[in-house]
Amino acid sequence: MQTERVTIYDVAREAGxxxxxxxxxxxxxxxVNALTRGRVQAVIDKHSFTPSSLAQGLxxxxxxxxxIILPGVEHPYYASMFTGAHSEAQRLGYAxxxxxxxxxxxxxxxxxxxIDKRRxxxxxxxxxxxxAILNDGLVSQLQQLLRAIPAVAVCPPxxxxxxxxxxxxxxxxxxxxxxxxxxxxxxxxxxxxxSYESRSAGERELGFIDEAEHxxxxxRYRNEAGHSPQAGETGVIKLLNxxxxxxxPTALLCINDLVALxxxxxxxxxxxxxxxxxxxxxxxxxxxxSYTCPPLTTVDLHPDEHGRAAIxxxxxxxxxxxxxFSQLQPATxxxxxxxxxxxxxxxxx
Amino acid sequence: MQTERVTIYDVAREAGxxxxxxxxxxxxxxxVNALTRGRVQAVIDKHSFTPSSLAQGLxxxxxxxxxIILPGVEHPYYASMFTGAHSEAQRLGYAxxxxxxxxxxxxxxxxxxxIDKRRxxxxxxxxxxxxAILNDGLVSQLQQLLRAIPAVAVCPPxxxxxxxxxxxxxxxxxxxxxxxxxxxxxxxxxxxxxSYESRSAGERELGFIDEAEHxxxxxRYRNEAGHSPQAGETGVIKLLNxxxxxxxPTALLCINDLVALxxxxxxxxxxxxxxxxxxxxxxxxxxxxSYTCPPLTTVDLHPDEHGRAAIxxxxxxxxxxxxxFSQLQPATxxxxxxxxxxxxxxxxx
DNA sequence: CTGTTAGCGCATTCAG
DNA sequence: CTGAATGCGCTAACAG
Numbered sequence: 001m002q003t004e005r006v007t008i009y010d011v012a013r014e015a016g017x018x019x020x021x022x023x024x025x026x027x028x029x030x031x032v033n034a035l036t037r038g039r040v041q042a043v044i045d046k047h048s049f050t051p052s053s054l055a056q057g058l059x060x061x062x063x064x065x066x067x068i069i070l071p072g073v074e075h076p077y078y079a080s081m082f083t084g085a086h087s088e089a090q091r092l093g094y095a096x097x098x099x100x101x102x103x104x105x106x107x108x109x110x111x112x113x114x115i116d117k118r119r120x121x122x123x124x125x126x127x128x129x130x131x132a133i134l135n136d137g138l139v140s141q142l143q144q145l146l147r148a149i150p151a152v153a154v155c156p157p158x159x160x161x162x163x164x165x166x167x168x169x170x171x172x173x174x175x176x177x178x179x180x181x182x183x184x185x186x187x188x189x190x191x192x193x194x195s196y197e198s199r200s201a202g203e204r205e206l207g208f209i210d211e212a213e214h215x216x217x218x219x220r221y222r223n224e225a226g227h228s229p230q231a232g233e234t235g236v237i238k239l240l241n242x243x244x245x246x247x248x249p250t251a252l253l254c255i256n257d258l259v260a261l262x263x264x265x266x267x268x269x270x271x272x273x274x275x276x277x278x279x280x281x282x283x284x285x286x287x288x289x290s291y292t293c294p295p296l297t298t299v300d301l302h303p304d305e306h307g308r309a310a311i312x313x314x315x316x317x318x319x320x321x322x323x324x325f326s327q328l329q330p331a332t333x334x335x336x337x338x339x340x341x342x343x344x345x346x347x348x349x
Numbered sequence: 350m351q352t353e354r355v356t357i358y359d360v361a362r363e364a365g366x367x368x369x370x371x372x373x374x375x376x377x378x379x380x381v382n383a384l385t386r387g388r389v390q391a392v393i394d395k396h397s398f399t400p401s402s403l404a405q406g407l408x409x410x411x412x413x414x415x416x417i418i419l420p421g422v423e424h425p426y427y428a429s430m431f432t433g434a435h436s437e438a439q440r441l442g443y444a445x446x447x448x449x450x451x452x453x454x455x456x457x458x459x460x461x462x463x464i465d466k467r468r469x470x471x472x473x474x475x476x477x478x479x480x481a482i483l484n485d486g487l488v489s490q491l492q493q494l495l496r497a498i499p500a501v502a503v504c505p506p507x508x509x510x511x512x513x514x515x516x517x518x519x520x521x522x523x524x525x526x527x528x529x530x531x532x533x534x535x536x537x538x539x540x541x542x543x544s545y546e547s548r549s550a551g552e553r554e555l556g557f558i559d560e561a562e563h564x565x566x567x568x569r570y571r572n573e574a575g576h577s578p579q580a581g582e583t584g585v586i587k588l589l590n591x592x593x594x595x596x597x598p599t600a601l602l603c604i605n606d607l608v609a610l611x612x613x614x615x616x617x618x619x620x621x622x623x624x625x626x627x628x629x630x631x632x633x634x635x636x637x638x639s640y641t642c643p644p645l646t647t648v649d650l651h652p653d654e655h656g657r658a659a660i661x662x663x664x665x666x667x668x669x670x671x672x673x674f675s676q677l678q679p680a681t682x683x684x685x686x687x688x689x690x691x692x693x694x695x696x697x698x
Numbered sequence: 699c700t701g702t703t704a705g706c707g708c709a710t711t712c713a714g
Numbered sequence: 715c716t717g718a719a720t721g722c723g724c725t726a727a728c729a730g
């Protein structure tokens with residue numbers, strides 16, 4: 001099968017010109033006699049001929065294909081980022097190839113080989129890979145890869161890894177959430193979710209501690225439960241159970257909407273009213289978060305913008321010399337009902 | 350930048366052999382003297398040399414890259430399908446390239462060009478493209494593409510488009526949901542969501558009507574509201590408002606979990622208790638559906654399996670002559686709390 | 699077992 | 715303005 005492809009030679013012969021002329025017509029970069037061009041174009045159209053990007057790439061040493069290394073697209077956060085990156089890449093005439101990698105995988109090597117083999121023009125790194133680096137000391141290996149191929153990391157800068165970094169202002173995200181709760185009268189606020197291995201989680205938690213102390217609040221209410229709804233459920237239990245009811249936090253700052261979802265379910269089980277008895281704020285503004293009961297106050301990190309920005313930086317760094325800088329992306333607090341903003345300032349015991 | 354790539358010639362020279370010997374070592378398909386092999390392998394490892402897939406592809410007329418045309422990966426259903434397809438493709442040594450296309454887009458042509466240009470080895474079609482076909486009469490155009498490239502469509506067979514079809518047994522899905530509700534005593538059941546333009550929606554709706562009549566139930570409670578949570582909200586209003594309360598349906602069969610989510614929110618606003626006063630069943634078993642209040646009874650269509658199966662069929666059809674058949678994938682009802690199964694059979698007025 | 703030759707499809711010199 | 719020649723990196727024939 002695979003019907004024989006029409007080549008530039010076939011077109012040339014049929015149009016009675018040389019292959020180079022056809023090439024010129026295709027690229028439009030050189031002058032061609034109008035009549036000749038018309039004849040050639042007609043043949044091109046007739047067969048709807050498209051030059052093989054393989055042959056082109058072989059010659060021009062590029063593939064017009066970019067890679068993006070992610071934990072996958074099932075998590076809506078990464079799906080958004082991928083979508084943003086993909087549409088921007090497409091707009092700039094590049095294809096985008098996904099390389100999913102699970103956090104526990106140490107398989108950086110095979111991926112690097114693949115990237116090398118497929119001769120990608122550039123790579124975006126985010127999530128799992130970047131987390132994995134710290135665990136496995138692969139920094140130097142990756143740094144080596146970066147010498148051969150332009151890369152943009154969508155994460156905070158990593159010591160020893162010099163590349164362009166684009167990342168959310170997670171500190172600001174936490175700060176905004178915390179202040180929002182503070183303004184509503186909350187003085188015992190807990191941080192729920194994350195894990196010690198996770199860089200991004202760590203940054204949020206640090207931001208939480210920092211800002212809590214800044215506001216004169218206790219920062220001891222914390223539980224690194226994980227990142228899933230289940231983590232939210234167990235986290236609430238672990239957080240509240242050891243405490244006498246009078247010392248319970250009055251608000252939960254969840255590391256993401258998934259954790260918030262689980263936390264809300266557990267609170268419902270425990271007959272604790274949201275937001276009257278417990279305020280909740282999530283993070284990520286996932287599509288379902290406006291449909292929880294009550295609708296969840298959260299923070300939009302704009303992952304699609306990150307993807308877009310990363311591609312832009314990546315593409316503009318192709319063919320140029322290696323540079324390295326950081327770009328901090330803003331986060332937006334989205335107030336809905338889970339914190340009781342409508343109730344205004346309240347005094348908690 | 351882009352440090353000069355090591356080529357097979359460089360390796361050959363350094364190892365003191367000919368390029369073809371290096372090639373043989375690389376492919377392992379031919380016998381090479383153990384000593385020579387060792388020497389060559391050492392040089393390969395030293396530079397961690399990987400042959401360019403571009404040059405390989407040019408010669409062998411394949412790219413070991415597959416394409417998948419989808420509405421995008423932000424919808425969890427397609428994210429799952431993509432993930433399943435991707436991991437299976439990877440397992441079989443193929444890369445998978447996503448071509449997102451929005452439903453309203455008539456841009457089949459540019460995509461076909463791209464697919465042609467990039468010389469993909471095969472393509473999977475699903476969602477938007479397939480819907481678009483019916484609207485735009487692009488069947489013949491696509492059919493032509495199929496002559497040049499193997500394809501698998503993840504959707505019910507389309508008249509005039511001969512290819513392998515893999516699709517959910519939506520009729521069975523609706524039937525299972527309906528029977529479940531029937532068994533619980535519901536006799537006035539509404540179908541909520543979908544749209545006239547959508548093939549898959551149509552199939553479900555037809556299945557609903559068919560099975561309702563089969564059970565001796567009225568099939569007139571229907572509202573083609575769309576596929577989003579908002580659609581669920583407005584759909585409920587449009588469905589219930591015109592009816593006197595005594596004639597209200599007692600159960601809502603939603604076209605997907607998103608619509609169910611919206612419907613639940615609207616029912617909550619209307620102070621209608623789920624499941625006591627109104628049962629709800631969704632479809633897709635999205636991750637959030639076990640976290641709604643109450644947890645949503647739904648149907649798992651196993652989109653990841655569809656993706657996997659599609660890739661398998663696609664790969665095994667590469668290089669073989671064009672065949673066309675259909676493969677129906679089973680659907681699984683997942684009973685949770687939104688239909689009141691725990692309440693057992695009840696008699697509704 | 700190994701080396702030589704040729705060509706995949708194209709764009710880019712360099713001549714004319 | 716156009717054509718002929720060359721080579722991108724690799725593998726498959728064909729010799730040796």
